[in-house]
Amino acid sequence: MSQDNPLENALVRLDEAASHLDIDADVIEKLKFARETTKVRLMIRMDDGSRKSFIAWRCRYDDTRGPTKGGIRFHPDSTAEEVETLAFWMTFKCAVMNLPYGGGKGAIQVDPRKLSKAELERLSRAYIQAFARILGPDRDIPAPDVYTNSMIMGWMADEYSQIVGQSSPAVITGKPIALGGSLGRDDATARGGFYLVRHLASDLGLSEELHVAIQGFGNAGQHMAKLMASDGHKIVAVSDSEGAVYCASGLDIAALITAKQNGRSVLATVGHGGHEALAAADLVGVQCDVLVPAAMEDMIHARNAGTVKAKLILELANGPVTPEADAILQKMGVTILPDILANAGGVTVSYFEWVQNRQCFYWELEEIHTRLRAIMEREGRAIWNVAKEKGVTVRTAAYVHALLRLAQAIEAHGTQSDFVA
Numbered sequence: 001m002s003q004d005n006p007l008e009n010a011l012v013r014l015d016e017a018a019s020h021l022d023i024d025a026d027v028i029e030k031l032k033f034a035r036e037t038t039k040v041r042l043m044i045r046m047d048d049g050s051r052k053s054f055i056a057w058r059c060r061y062d063d064t065r066g067p068t069k070g071g072i073r074f075h076p077d078s079t080a081e082e083v084e085t086l087a088f089w090m091t092f093k094c095a096v097m098n099l100p101y102g103g104g105k106g107a108i109q110v111d112p113r114k115l116s117k118a119e120l121e122r123l124s125r126a127y128i129q130a131f132a133r134i135l136g137p138d139r140d141i142p143a144p145d146v147y148t149n150s151m152i153m154g155w156m157a158d159e160y161s162q163i164v165g166q167s168s169p170a171v172i173t174g175k176p177i178a179l180g181g182s183l184g185r186d187d188a189t190a191r192g193g194f195y196l197v198r199h200l201a202s203d204l205g206l207s208e209e210l211h212v213a214i215q216g217f218g219n220a221g222q223h224m225a226k227l228m229a230s231d232g233h234k235i236v237a238v239s240d241s242e243g244a245v246y247c248a249s250g251l252d253i254a255a256l257i258t259a260k261q262n263g264r265s266v267l268a269t270v271g272h273g274g275h276e277a278l279a280a281a282d283l284v285g286v287q288c289d290v291l292v293p294a295a296m297e298d299m300i301h302a303r304n305a306g307t308v309k310a311k312l313i314l315e316l317a318n319g320p321v322t323p324e325a326d327a328i329l330q331k332m333g334v335t336i337l338p339d340i341l342a343n344a345g346g347v348t349v350s351y352f353e354w355v356q357n358r359q360c361f362y363w364e365l366e367e368i369h370t371r372l373r374a375i376m377e378r379e380g381r382a383i384w385n386v387a388k389e390k391g392v393t394v395r396t397a398a399y400v401h402a403l404l405r406l407a408q409a410i411e412a413h414g415t416q417s418d419f420v421a
């Protein structure tokens with residue numbers, strides 16, 4: 001994140017929501033600060049025999065509504081403030097979806113692309129060794145995020161089970177299917193956003209065939225491209241950390257995914273099927289109907305918001321639009337389906353995984369999709385109605401919706417409670 005204190009930007013949204021409700025000041029005071037953020041230094045043995053250290057964090061932001069839940073990010077630019085901000089968003093996201101969770105998040109400050117597979121496994125296990133005492137299926141439940149995946153979740157679940165001396169799959173979600181992972185968790189983040197857009201399409205005034213630009217081509221971005229293309233829409237531009245490609249008549253999604261699976265950039269497809277290279281920074285201003293940020297925070301800001309051509313922004317990334325850009329886009333008439341709703345399909349299927357782990361009975365893919373779709377539509381519709389009734393943006397409506405649930409839970413704990421699981 002670019003700001004010195006990104007949590008301040010996030011709290012702007014809390015204040016805005018609170019201004020539309022009659023909320024006790026104690027509730028706001030509780031939600032303004034992370035309950036606990038633990039910082040550790042992980043030491044691992046590198047393949048060449050040397051030892052190297054990495055800073056890592058786990059934040060349990062708020063556990064009023066249940067065990068804290070949220071992914072672990074491996075990124076060279078991660079900071080404590082970023083982790084706390086991401087955990088704040090998880091608190092609201094879980095409340096938006098009415099999941100029985102609070103919000104958490106973790107990170108290791110590392111570029112995982114510079115580690116061998118064995119080094120990556122040692123680092124992932126070291127993270128769990130350091131944090132096992134604050135994790136647990138009823139306490140804090142990690143999952144994948146940027147540059148982490150099911151393989152890493154599998155190592156982490158294995159390490160935790162070894163430490164506690166019993167199989168404990170429900171401590172982590174997003175695991176490989178062979179270790180108790182859920183069907184449908186792989187594309188859940190994108191699928192939730194996809195169901196939401198389909199459900200609100202006529203309210204949003206969207207046409208039958210949409211032109212879509214996607215920023216970031218990892219888990220969220222690739223699955224979104226596949227889902228939208230298979231629904232008859234054209235993906236006209238995608239980007240990754242190295243650059244972007246554009247094709248007005250629609251990119252070849254299979255070729256792009258093959259390039260990424262082979263460890264290459266989307267730029268490797270330039271020249272194939274009419275793919276043209278584009279500066280990554282220009283993706284935001286591409287001519288399209290739907291812009292899908294699916295990379296990092298603060299990518300749409302005061303300096304590039306005015307270039308947006310899309311009528312809809314679907315935030316699969318967490319925090320991709322700054323509050324300044326929000327104001328500009330609102331004036332331009334651009335609708336934003338905000339992160340705490342639009343990308344909540346991921347944590348929702350994580351919840352399904354946790355439920356299946358606890359009951360030791362596993363659902364078919366169709367059941368996962370049916371349940372995910374029902375929750376996305378129910379909460380999406382409720383938030384849409386709040387936006388219309390109060391005359392506010394969908395983002396503010398989502399915060400209002402979540403804040404009401406959080407306030408009820410905080411008050412139900414009692415005025416003398418400082419509940420800590």
Ligand SMILES: NC(=O)C1=CN([C@@H]2O[C@H](COP(=O)(O)OP(=O)(O)OC[C@H]3O[C@@H](n4cnc5c(N)ncnc54)[C@H](O)[C@@H]3O)[C@@H](O)[C@H]2O)C=CC1
Pocket residue numbers: 144145146147148189215216217218219220221239240241242280294295296297316317318343344346347
């Ligand atoms: N994986 C999940 O289940 C969930 C992910 N998210 C959010 O979605 C976003 C993407 O996460 P994943 O797809 O899981 O990560 P990922 O690690 O699979 O992919 C990240 C992608 O972003 C690209 N990227 C990084 N910096 C970029 C830049 N400056 N410009 C363009 N592209 C850039 C990378 O090249 C990569 O293609 C993050 O904000 C994450 O927090 C949100 C909810 C759930």
Ligand SMILES: O=C(O)CCC(=O)C(=O)O
Pocket residue numbers: 069070071072090093141142143144145173174318343344346347348350
């Ligand atoms: O699947 C989960 O538990 C959390 C995913 C996540 O970190 C997010 O929604 O940002």
